[in-house]
Amino acid sequence: MSDVDFDAVYQGKPLVEGSGxxxxxAPWDIKAPQPAVVDLVRDGQFRGEVLDVGCGLGENALFLAANGYxxxxxxxxAAGLEQAGRRAAERGVDVTFVHADATALTELPEQRFDTVLDSALYHCLDDEQRQLYAAALHRVTAPGARLHLLCFADVDAGLRFPIAVSQDNLRANLGAHWDIEDIRPGSYTTSLTPEVFSRIGEDALANLGFTVDAQRVRQDEQGRIVGPIWQLRATRH
Known part of the structure; x- marks a missing residue:
């Protein structure tokens, strides 16, 4: 996803330069934590010190901090982190935000974190970056740390996301550093609605990598489009 300018997206500019x-x-800005993350917290799947890598506007991080982590x-x-910091200040929630390359994480100390959350970062990387990323996470996490990873799935469920990945890809790129315990289908809530898709147009969406079947696409109770993900759970070697 190297052609996506995330700073531009957070500033209301085109997702891809020149696309118009x-x-x-932002398609992932639902002004709240992802429901899948809420479920993980409810089920006691986080422990100790938490790293939210690819935190974006910070909604998942703020939710975790508000729950005592x-x-x-x-x-x-930088633009995303600036907005995340403002949201944290407005809500009186304490989160440490760090500007860093997820494939290196050199700004973070070794063996510090007990749980990692990746909500929609992994699929933004190419395979070389994914392998570096897996190693970087290993370096900054404690022995036995947990990884919860949500990524776009190569599944046709009415909406197919750009840069969707396979379960085999997850195993190949993470397996050197992480014991993968479970990969299961899940759902990712977007800020997009059928009206937004209609305004943009089918051809323009296809150019961005979205495949949409209006008859089958899922929506939540607020009318937001929901797409398929893989939900992975792993433990650090």
Whole structure:
């Protein structure tokens, strides 16, 4: 996803330079934590100090911190982190935000974190970057640390996301450093609605990598489009 300018997206500019296609909200900005993350917290799947890598606008990190976890949010977009910091201040929630390359994480100390959350970062990387990323996460996590990773799935469920990945890809790129315990289908809530898709147009969406079947696409109770993900759980070697 190297052609996506995340700073531009957070500033209301086109997702891809020259495409002319901009969204009122970043497609992943639902102004709340992902429901899948809420479920993980409810089920006691986080422990100790938490790293939210690819935290974006910080909604998952803020939710975790509000539930009593010590959280560090990392992202490569300065514009996204600036907005995340403002949201944290407005809500009186304490999260440490760090501007860093997720494939290196050199700004973070070794063996610090007990749980990692990756909500929609992995699929943004190419395979070489994914392998570096797996190693970087291994370096900054404690022995036995947990990884919860949500990524776009190569599944036709009415909406097919750009840069969707396979379960085999996850195993190949993470397996050197992480014991993968489970990969299951899940759902990712977007800020997009059928009206947004209609305004942008089918051809323009296809150029961005979205495949949409209006008859089968899922929506939540607020009318937001929901797409397929893989939900992975792993433990650090």
């Amino acid at each position: 296609i901009a969204f009122d909200l 010590r959280v560090t949010g990392v992202d490569g977009s």
